Amino acid sequence: MRRICLFWAYLLIGSAAAAFQKDETDTVSYKFTAMPPVMPGTNPLTWEGDVSARMLDEAHLFIDKKLDEAESQRAQYWKRDFSSTASYRASIEPNRKRLMARLGVEDSSEPPVNYNTGWEDKRPGAAMDKIAAVGDSIVIAETGKYVIYQVRWPVLNRVTGVGLLIQPKGKTVACVIAIPDADQSPEQFVGLAPGVPPESQFARHLAENGFTVLVPLLISRNLLFPGTTKQQTFRERIYRQSFHMGRHIIGYEVEKIRSAVDYFKESLPAGTKIGVAGYGEGGLLALYSSAIDSRIDATFVSGYFDTHKNAWDEPLYRNVFGGFSEFGDAELATLIAPRPLVIEYSNIQAIRDEVAAWARQPSQLNGFPFTGYKGQLRTPAFASVSAEYHRLEELVPPGFQTRYLIAGEKDEPLPFGSTKALTRLAAVLGFSSPIIASDKIPTDHRRFVDVAGRQQQQAKELEDHVQWLMRVSDDERNAFFLHRAMPEWPTKSWSSRLYHAYQSPEKFIEATKEYRRYFLEEILGRFEDDMLAPHAKTRKKYDRERWTGYEVELEVYPHLFAAGILLIPKDLQPGEKRPVVVTQHGRSGIPQQLVEGNHSAYNDVAARLADQGFIVYAPYNPYRGEDRYRWLDRKANALGKTLFSFIISQHEQTLKWLSDLAFVDAKRIGFYGISYGGEAAMRLPAVLEGYSLSICSGDFGDWTRKVTDAYYKGSFINTPEWEMSYFNMGNTFSYAEMAYLIFPRPFMVERGHDDLVQPDAWVAYEFAKVKYLYDQFNLGDKTYIEYFNGGHSMKSEGSFAFLHEHLNWP
Structure with a gap:
């Protein structure tokens, strides 16, 4: 696979090198011959129709089979x-x-x-x-x-x-x-x-x-x-x-x-x-x-x-x-x-x-x-x-x-x-x-x-x-995670902690391994099936001045596939490896909305990142279809799984495939998601260490209160979104604890003051816990929150700067 991808990369870059010339202003411009309709090393993608609807239909077939098998497998317990x-x-x-x-x-x-x-x-x-x-x-x-x-x-x-x-x-x-x-x-x-x-x-x-x-x-x-x-x-x-x-x-x-x-x-x-x-x-x-x-x-x-x-x-x-x-x-x-x-x-x-x-x-x-x-x-x-x-x-x-x-x-x-x-x-x-x-x-x-x-x-x-x-859950989560992972924190006197920062994060990182397993297996749920080879299928979707876009489909399990749009800059040089930004849409969205249409929540963020030279991948996620995806989650719950069990497997396969592309630097793959994609920005990098950084937009805050607070009109218990509860997450993980699992990788929050998802105060409090952890290890420059006047949107200015800095591009 790697040799095939190398061949394709050199083919593209070779055609680029042959085509560039200097214009009248003596600056370098790149004029490419037509890119191939199918990425070399992949099969043609010929299926037509609504990919998100098909993804949900297939995922239902996948979980239905597991439900049918459940009775015969109970004996193991x-x-x-x-x-x-x-x-x-x-x-x-x-x-x-x-x-x-x-x-x-x-x-x-x-x-x-x-609870004290x-x-x-x-x-x-x-x-x-x-x-x-x-x-x-x-x-x-x-x-x-x-x-x-x-x-x-x-x-x-x-x-x-x-x-x-x-x-x-x-x-x-x-x-x-x-x-x-x-x-x-x-x-x-x-x-x-x-x-x-x-x-x-x-x-x-x-x-x-x-x-x-x-x-x-x-x-x-x-x-x-x-x-x-x-x-x-x-x-x-x-x-x-x-x-x-x-x-x-x-x-x-x-x-x-x-x-x-x-x-x-x-x-x-x-x-x-x-x-x-x-x-x-x-x-x-x-x-x-x-x-x-x-x-x-x-x-x-x-x-x-x-x-x-x-x-x-x-x-x-x-x-x-x-x-x-x-x-x-x-x-x-x-x-x-x-x-x-x-x-x-x-x-x-x-x-x-x-x-x-x-x-x-x-x-x-x-x-x-x-x-x-x-x-x-x-x-x-x-x-x-x-x-x-x-x-x-x-x-x-x-x-x-x-x-x-x-x-x-x-x-x-x-x-x-x-x-x-x-x-x-x-x-x-x-x-x-x-x-x-x-x-x-x-x-x-x-x-x-x-x-x-x-x-x-x-x-x-x-x-x-x-x-x-709910009101005492913050202390309960600290007792469950932070104070166990770093037991000296709650016992140190204030005078001994003054101006003190831990010199090395290795002890904490080692302690988080068991919490990452617990979060993955006990809270989100993980499918243990052997993953198929990706057998990638592609077709050209976009041909812009600075980049080419391909629709991509990858096999994951029988009746479960991953899909998205890959944007590849046209100025790649032979042998060059570039960072990737995975941009994730929100509820009821599709990847195309991140590329075109100037959607008010997305602002063409994928296209703009590709214009700046990043490789960009915008995945489909199965939270589209209203009742359809909620019932996928409900079926999965019966087996100790959630909607994110499917998404984790899809992204695990996606990361493997992206990492195998010759022009991708596998150590520089970042994640940037908004709304339901912001949920993904917390959960996926927390359990998939292949993501080197994460930016959560329009979703960060006190997740426990967002789900359970009966007195907050924006709580999920006051909306039709009944799938938002995760069993016992309130006592184990909110967004600060998920960020602890992302640590020491760079982590950012993007927050519009007028975003109605959560109040500013909840967001600020939860982020303060994250900032405190990074500061304890003198890594405070790896985490950042950007507030802006606006609502539920990827504003992107601070996020783009964060991506450039921490993905080292250019």
Whole structure:
């Protein structure tokens, strides 16, 4: 390949040398013969059409294949030992801990997180209060068999659970936490309010048969901002901000269930068994809670258990980062084993989460419609549920776990909470008689129940908890990275640090290697596939006075390719190697906008750099197509990957190909990106050391606040851009930490005062941390921020000077 590229370089330069002459002013001008239509050493690029659309189509095929293969590859994560119950529990404990981490559930075996605020973020202990409004009785309903109370219990700092507690008037047989679907209130689940058919009010049915029952309130699917492009449900709202902070709406509600288990373990007579039973979203929570908490003695799942082959197509708030790689429902059931499991095949409410049509039409960009579609729920076929259930036979030996799959006649779905299924649950909890459901409906004695206000209060508690995590995240990131990489920094006295700078950065650079791996593999996600040879295809696109431009396409993996436009100056000399500037467009952009058209954000920056003698490469990136690229990210999330997993592989291949060109100096390849390309300017050079410098334009700032701050109107949780959260990035990496991974390479920020992406103050604060690091090693001249009067734009003056200086050109 290198010999081919050398031949081509000398061919071009030779033709140039033969053609130049002196004009009348005695200055040298270069007049070239026609450049070849295809770069020598490459194949002709003949495909016509929208490259970005094709790139997304191919990338979807690539990730779809990986999703299809995921189930068969889960075994690599499991080392089950069935030699004894104790050995089995020990063998699955690593899987349980990984599940807890993916859901943001606190591990009580580890020291609690302490943010130096005087508060510990852990469950505060067993307690449950019976509550009533002034003038109301503490008993809200009563029959001859049970009494119903409204209760509240502590869960985490600033977080409580609320619900209804039903206590039988006789001896308690066992305790069941009965979890409704997200759109069902506790009152509906016990018959105090309409909405759940009497035959499915299984919380009431269990209480009638001597069970103590707790019915918790779940965060609902009610819409916030209905009819707007930022439409989202309560569940999505909590999911989007908590995901970035290493938490999850599922995890929060599992914590509520675990806190209730704490209470029942202490308050009920010793030996009383505890079960969880849930329907719909409650079925999901019953499965996850029992998989995590081994104190739960039996599990009942209705309207959830399935293969979830299209888990990525379920509502956004069910997205568990990397969950599909390791945990199908059968694998979760093995975390419950050897405890008993009852699965009921029932109908579920059909849901399609999508922004209203009238609200989405104005948001069409470049021909790609924005529908705001975020997933759906529907009753699966029995064959799918049965297939997942019978997979357990491959994972757990016969007799190791008592389990049942209950369906109706001819395998039709049952009404949820059927007496047939409840009888099975009661039996494994020690109740030998069949469950008998009465038709006596209790009456609510409260004068007024503010259902909407209670829902908002519960959602606000979770939002406040996330906002608190966000506010202390700066210290958390320092503790995670900077203070570990340079542990003497926080311990040095101010007097000893005065005028002090470290003489050599090698220690810090060595320490960053593990953080670079963590950022790449745990936060962004990396494909481990063997990369194909690039098999470059090219065609001439531009022929300007000072440079020639070629469209380029490179193979990366089967069904994943990289593409862009390469601008080559015409004044290259034989044997000369020049620096390259990779210029990256923003969201919904294409490389041509960096070359021509005088787009207000780009100002023809690629063409102007080529005019100044740089080799320039402008890549396509797959963040174009609105819903299309967001769903690529969502599919990737299921496997512990992100949109940047694709982009990293594309740029890794691009760097290899550029470095092999004879006229390119591989040690002088810089990156300059704006907006979404500015995101790339932070993430790609942080993990790809082939980039010798980076300039972030129109994106730099406090990324954690940009994603999660509920009180900033420009935050991503207030926009349709739901893919911007990265699981647990808020506690590990913001833009300063990414710049630490770029260090000691030159790094610059370009910032328009009127850019609405983030406030100036956030940008200045985050850059101050970067500048401080470079100054500590007497390398402050390698980092720079340029402010200018203007908005979201590549102003370029300071950036061009920075490129010339640090890429040593000319």
